[in-house]
Amino acid sequence: MTDIGYVRSDLVDARPAPNRTSGPIAWARKNLFANPTDTLLTALGVLFLLWILPPLFGWTIFNAVGPNGTVEECRMENAGACWAYISSEMEFFIYGFYDIPEQWRPNIVFALGALLLTPLLIPKAPFKRTNAVLFFLVYPIVSYFLLAGGVFGLRYIPTEKWGGLLVTLIISVIGITLSFPIGIMLALGRQSSLPIIKTVCVCFIELIRSVPLITILFMASIMLPLFMPQGTTVDKFLRAIVGVTLFTSAYMAEVVRGGLQAIPRGQYEAAAALGLGYWQRMGFIILPQALKHVIPGIVNSAIALFKDTSLVYIVGMKDLLEAVKTKNDTALEWQSANTATTGYLFAAMVFWVFCFGMSRYSIYMENRLNTGYKR
Amino acid sequence: MQKALVSIAVAASLGLGATAANAAILDDVKAKGYVQCGVTGGVPGFSAPDSNNVWTGIEVDFCRAMAAAIFNDAEAVRYTSLTSQERFTALSAGEIDVLSRTTTWTMSRDTQLGISFVGTMFYDGQGFMVREADGIASALDLSGAAVCIESGTTTELNAADYFAANGMDFNTVVFVDQDEVVKAYEDGRCDVYTTDSSALAAERSKFANPAEHIILPEIISKEPLGPVVRAGDSQWFNLARWTYFALLEAEELGVTSANVDEMLGSDNPAIKRLLGVEGDFGTPLGVTKDWAYQIIKTVGNYAETYERNVGPSTPIGLERGLNALWRDGGIQYAPPIR
Structure with missing residues (x-):
């Protein structure tokens, strides 16, 4: 035993991998400079970033006129984005012509909406049923009376005065919430064995899908009044909402139908074999599976709807984009070389925030529900 | 079913025809308590949101x-903010009571659309803008100039006509987009920029240094812009028309929003009639006898609204020109109130 000079009693700590196989250098070698083509592409990419980033940041941040700046600064030779213009006209971009002393009303509506929607979107939050009833039934009514007024001593504010982000959000929230159930009904109707229901649904979907949204809105604003008795007018805002909702419903219906068709026939038969009625089969067996498959498509339609709201300028409503455009054209006191560009950039950023938010949430939902097919 | 069809047909024809069979617009307006006014989506000086x-x-x-x-x-x-496509439909369908939206008075519109033009609130027309440093004072000095024009517009044709009629030659620099035209003019690619004079003024106000550019006095086309009402209701038409005339008459008689209360005691019989001190011109219009007093008191006379919105002291900076009163060399002229 003693002729063994030294026996190590514990294990040697694992040494870090050599620099060539791990760490930032290895990462760069593997991902950026693996072969001559990659190296060339990396170099081109870096050059592109060097070319695009400094002027971009220079324009939007470093040379930009801050929110408290003046129009004189915006008019200077090398001035960048004129954020002062945005902050000065923010009220118009958010509320449109909504009377300034009454703007606490839309603010409450925004706050209530966020308060009710957030727990609805978080799967773990309690009281889902109460929450849903509040959001889908109580909230719209409360919001309407808050925004329009005319009751409880609130001043009446006609919808012509609503505008900006307020209009964009109202139309898209109503559009998305209504078009989803309508779309499901249409998709089920299209698969129905009852000929009348099937024909009506097919006709509706095909008719709406074969005309551009702009045409539907145009019809609603120009043709509809001609068919109605003189003096009876349907609110333009309502017309826009109905137009947008019907349009998206048709698309939703086709998305949902895709999901329904992905469900094997065996599932339908098994559900029927359990002795479930039609609505139970659909509600408990088919739709939960089908909808899970088509979350990306549904969110796609929702995002498309959100962006399509900017088409309501056709009926003379001032949504966010149109509000920005109006101020670009008419706010003469803010005219400078960068004003309009800044306005459009602001609108783009707001749209991006909402659309990106929706898209991330849909990915989260997909992962949560994707229990059976996780790869 | 047949009944339903008939009622739809009747409804459609009512909407399309915009006829005299309707109830008086003034009564409707009084019942609902406001005037529904069709305006642009935003044209500075004409109808636009302020700060x-x-x-x-x-x-x-x-x-x-x-x-x-x-x-x-x-x-x-x-x-109601209206696009140019929907403005006449909105008017004939009764969605709005009066259309006041940079609408050019033309014969076909006046006679074929079931609408009536009330008058000309603003005489617009195509004009020229040049750099002050070039020392040009009249469009007749423009011979040989390079002119920036938007292509495919009546502007282009009007300019060609004008130069031909005055035996001058010119070079056009044509662009598809209004913004490009302005940019080209600003960059000095041409000596002259031509379009409707109110638009010229609005574009000029956006330049870095507006004072370096002048709009020449010549106007080479006719663009009378005025309010419009549905045809067939003469009471409403008269009210709209005399509202316009009252604005002019007040300017002519020197009655302003500031001095209208003093003017109530004026000895001038024309002022007495205008303000309803003597005679009653309001009742036949369906309004009170002090109707013009109320207009002047709250809105002012024509000169005041002009100066406040498009006049030389505003960013638009338009001289009165054709829009001056007839006695000041313009063509704004109101028949007498008597």
Whole structure:
């Protein structure tokens, strides 16, 4: 035993991998400079970033006129984005012509909406049923009376005065919430064995899908009044909402139908074999599976709807984009070389925030529900 | 079923025809308590949101004047923002009571659309803008100039006609987009920029240094812009028309929003008639006898609304030109109130 000079009693700590196989250098070698083509592409990419980033940041941040700046600064030779213009006209971009002393009303509506929607979107939050009833039934009514007024001593504010982000959000929230159930009904109707229901649904979907949204809105604003008795007018805002909702419903219906068709026939038969009625089969067996498959498509339609709201300028409503455009054209006191560009950039950023938010949430939902097919 | 069809047909023909069979517009307006006014989506000086997000402009002031005449309250107006495609439909379908939206008075519109033009609130027309440093004082000095024009517009044709008629030659520099035209002019690619003079003024106000550019006095086309009402209701038409005339008459008689109360005691019989001190010209219009007083008190006379919205002291900076009163060399002229 003693002729063994030294026996190590514990294990040697694992040494870090050599620099060539791990760490930032290895990462760069593997991902950026693996072969001559990659190296060339990396170099081109870096050059592109060097070319695009400094002027971009220079324009939007470093040379930009801050929110408290003046129009004189915006008019200077090398001035960048004129954020002062945005902050000065923010009220118009958010509320449109909504009377300034009454703007606490839309603010409450925004706050209530966020308060009710957030727990609805978080799967773990309690009281889902109460929450849903509040959001889908109580909230719209409360919001309407808050925004329009005319009751409880609130001043009446006609919808012509609503505008900006307020209009964009109202139309898209109503559009998305209504078009989803309508779309499901249409998709089920299209698969129905009852000929009348099937024909009506097919006709509706095909008719709406074969005309551009702009045409539907145009019809609603120009043709509809001609068919109605003189003096009876349907609110333009309502017309826009109905137009947008019907349009998206048709698309939703086709998305949902895709999901329904992905469900094997065996599932339908098994559900029927359990002795479930039609609505139970659909509600408990088919739709939960089908909808899970088509979350990306549904969110796609929702995002498309959100962006399509900017088409309501056709009926003379001032949504966010149109509000920005109006101020670009008419706010003469803010005219400078960068004003309009800044306005459009602001609108783009707001749209991006909402659309990106929706898209991330849909990915989260997909992962949560994707229990059976996780790869 | 047949009944339903008939009622749909009747409804459609009513909507399309916009005929005399309708109830009086004035009664409807009085019943609902406001004037529904069709305006642009935003044209500076004519109808645009101001910094407090309230509609302002010379065309907006016309609607406010009508509201003042009817309700003694210039704020009893609701505005509908209209695109140029939907404006006439909105008017004939009764969605709006008066259209005051940079609408050019043309024969076909006046006679074929079931609408009536009330008058000309603003005589617009194509004009020329040049750099002050070039020392050009009249469009007749423009021979040989390079002219920036938007292609495919009547502007292009009008300019060609004008130069040909005056035996001058010119070079056109043509662009598809208005912004490109302005940019080219600003960059010095041409000596002259031509389009409607109110648009010239609005574009000039956006330049880095507006004072370096002048708009020449010549106007080479006719673009009379005025308010419009549905045809067939003469009472409403008269009210709109005399609202416009009252604005002019007040300027002619020197009655302004500031001195209108003093003017009530004036000995001038024309002022007495205008302000309803003597005679009653309001009742036949369906409004009170002090209708014009209310207009002037709250909105002012024509000169005031012009100066406030498009005049030389505003960013638009338009001289009165054709829009001056007839006695000042313009063509704004109101028949006498008597």
